[in-house]
Amino acid sequence: MDLIDLRSDTVTRPTPGMRRAMAEAEVGDDVYGEDPTVNRLQDTVAALLGQEAALFVPTGTMANQIAMGAQLSPGDEVVCDQGCHAVNYEGGALAALWGAQIRGLPGRRGLLDPAQVEEAIRPANDHHPRSRLVEIENTHNRGGGTVYPIETVAAIAKVAHRRGLRLHLDGARLWNACAKSGLAPSAYAAHADSVSVCLSKGLGAPAGSLVAGDRSLVADARRLRKRLGGGMRQAGVLAAAGLYALENHRERLAEDHENARRLAAALAELPALQVEVDAVETNLVFAEVRREGWDAARAAAALREHGVLAGEADSRRLRFVTHLDVPAAAITAAIDRIAAALRS
Ligand code: TLP
Numbered sequence: 001m002d003l004i005d006l007r008s009d010t011v012t013r014p015t016p017g018m019r020r021a022m023a024e025a026e027v028g029d030d031v032y033g034e035d036p037t038v039n040r041l042q043d044t045v046a047a048l049l050g051q052e053a054a055l056f057v058p059t060g061t062m063a064n065q066i067a068m069g070a071q072l073s074p075g076d077e078v079v080c081d082q083g084c085h086a087v088n089y090e091g092g093a094l095a096a097l098w099g100a101q102i103r104g105l106p107g108r109r110g111l112l113d114p115a116q117v118e119e120a121i122r123p124a125n126d127h128h129p130r131s132r133l134v135e136i137e138n139t140h141n142r143g144g145g146t147v148y149p150i151e152t153v154a155a156i157a158k159v160a161h162r163r164g165l166r167l168h169l170d171g172a173r174l175w176n177a178c179a180k181s182g183l184a185p186s187a188y189a190a191h192a193d194s195v196s197v198c199l200s201k202g203l204g205a206p207a208g209s210l211v212a213g214d215r216s217l218v219a220d221a222r223r224l225r226k227r228l229g230g231g232m233r234q235a236g237v238l239a240a241a242g243l244y245a246l247e248n249h250r251e252r253l254a255e256d257h258e259n260a261r262r263l264a265a266a267l268a269e270l271p272a273l274q275v276e277v278d279a280v281e282t283n284l285v286f287a288e289v290r291r292e293g294w295d296a297a298r299a300a301a302a303l304r305e306h307g308v309l310a311g312e313a314d315s316r317r318l319r320f321v322t323h324l325d326v327p328a329a330a331i332t333a334a335i336d337r338i339a340a341a342l343r344s
Contacts (some may be wrong), residue, residue, distance in 0.1 A: 001307040004334045008311060009173075009256070009323035010285060012204040018244045025240035029233050030056070031226070037236030041243050045210045048246070049195055050186030053218035054210045057230050058174045060085075063196035064208035065093045066228065068133060070220035071166050071194065074099030076132035079120045081107035083142035083282040085170055086135055097228075101129050109279060110143020112136060114155035129183035134160040138177045138188060142313065144276075145260070145284030147177045150187055157191035157317055160189045160286055166193040172209070193217065202253050203245035203281060204324040208238045221317040249324060256283040258329045259322040266335040267320075272299070272342035285320040286313055291342065300340065306341035308334050 005011045008066040014022065027033035038056050046054040057063050068078065073309045078094060080087060082104030086094060094100040103120050105112060112134075122128040134156060138148040153169075160167045169192035171177075171185070199205035211221045215300050226229055232238070252259050261277070264285045269273040272291040279286075289299045296312040303310050303318075311319035322331065 002058050003307050003309055004326060004330050004337070005309045006311075006320040006322065006326065006334060007309045009201045009313075009321045012324045014206050015204065015324075016240050017248065017344070018204070021240045021244040022114065022237045026235040027234035027236035028221060030235045031231040031233060035234060035236040035239065037243070038239040041239040044209065044243060044246065045197065046212055047208055048185045049189040049197070049212045050076065050278070051189060051195065051212040052214045053226060054212040055218050055221050056235060056242075057209050057211060058207055058232065060170075060196060060198040060200070060209045061090045061093070062225070062230050063198070063211045064168070064170055065090065065097060066221045066224040066230070067194035067196050067211045067213065067217070068094065068100070068135065069098045070167050070217055071133055071168070072098045072100050073132070075129055077101045077103050077122065078133045078135055079103045079105065079117055079131060079165070080135040081105055081110050081112055081137065081140065082142070083107065083110055084135060084137050084142060085141055085172065086144065103131070106142070107143065109146040110137060110140030111146055111148055112156060114152065114159050117156050118159045118163070121165060123161070131163070131165055133166050133168055135168045139171075139173040139282050139284075141173070141284065144279050145176065145282035145285050146279070146283050147158055148181050148188070150181070150183060153188055153191050164309040168192060169195045171195050172198040173201055173282065175250055176253055179250070179284050180257060199242035199245050202256060202323060203242075203249045205241040205245040206238065208242045236328045252324070253283070255328070256322040256324070257281070259283075259326065259328055260285050260320075263320060263322065263331055263335060267338065270342055272340055275319075285322075287318045288316050288321065289318065302341040303338060306337040308337045308341065
């Protein structure tokens with residue numbers, strides 16, 4: 001039985017068209033700034049985000065870390081949601097690499113409230129760490145793929161800037177937020193001092209992320225990229241996949257969202273799971289395992305035996321992610337298999 005892999009939108013494989021674009025990419029040495037395809041991708045993404053410049057990096061983790069690292073000094077505090085990716089899934093990098101301290105706030109489905117941010121910013125006082133950066137994630141992964149209302153982003157930016165802080169936007173799935181809200185990526189990015197975006201999530205490229213901001217931030221990011229060993233050479237083969245993804249796979253994200261809603265509604269019918277269907281805004285579906293004596297690991301193992309791979313968000317919750325490689329028919333099959341697995 002072929003497995004239906006709903007663990008993440010990172011599992012997508014390059015399509016034939018994307019592979020052709022990669023094979024035909026014009027390349028050069030990007031550490032010298034001489035890869036024309038990387039340069040074209042950077043210019044394209046900077047324009048999409050309405051920022052002065054952008055830098056191609058291997059991963060979303062590196063994009064977040066060098067963007068924030070370029071704005072932090074040791075002992076500085078980062079105000080963010082307590083469930084954000086940068087705090088939970090980046091190997092403690094904010095502390096390990098930049099010596100930053102974290103002020104993790106309880107967001108509502110991962111989204112911060114401007115008043116909550118204001119409250120968390122420390123007054124200038126020799127006793128306190130210096131509040132330096134606010135970090136927001138759009139869409140929010142652990143929050144359930146939630147989309148920030150643009151007014152909230154604007155209000156958080158206003159608070160941060162008034163209090164002398166900078167704003168970093170983790171936009172690994174900003175494309176999904178835009179597909180949902182109908183807003184341009186630049187509408188969100190306009191409020192941020194640094195933005196990271198990924199090509200390897202819903203867009204389906206095999207690798208690659210970008211950091212965007214003003215020229216001085218991107219120059220600093222470039223230095224940090226080299227320091228961390230992220231300076232790639234003929235990276236145009238990857239950039240070509242990213243350009244192809246931006247051109248061809250952005251509009252179809254709405255299909256993933258539709259599939260996620262249908263999946264969530266079907267899972268909500270199963271007594272073994274509890275799903276907040278109304279909370280599903282984009283391509284992530286979280287389901288709490290309610291079956292007596294079962295935890296998420298046990299449920300995930302049962303699903304695997306029935307040909308469906310799901311992520312374990314924590315000990316109680318499964319995560320299902322819809323993406324390019326799981327068309328509507330496969331979602332229907334997945335629903336049947338999940339129902340069978342949790343019944344048996
Ligand atoms: N998220 C991955 C895992 O790391 C959890 C996933 O499967 O969802 N920001 C956000 C909001 C992300 O969700 C991710 C990846 C990243 C950054 C990091 O991207 P990569 O994996 O390219 O380092």
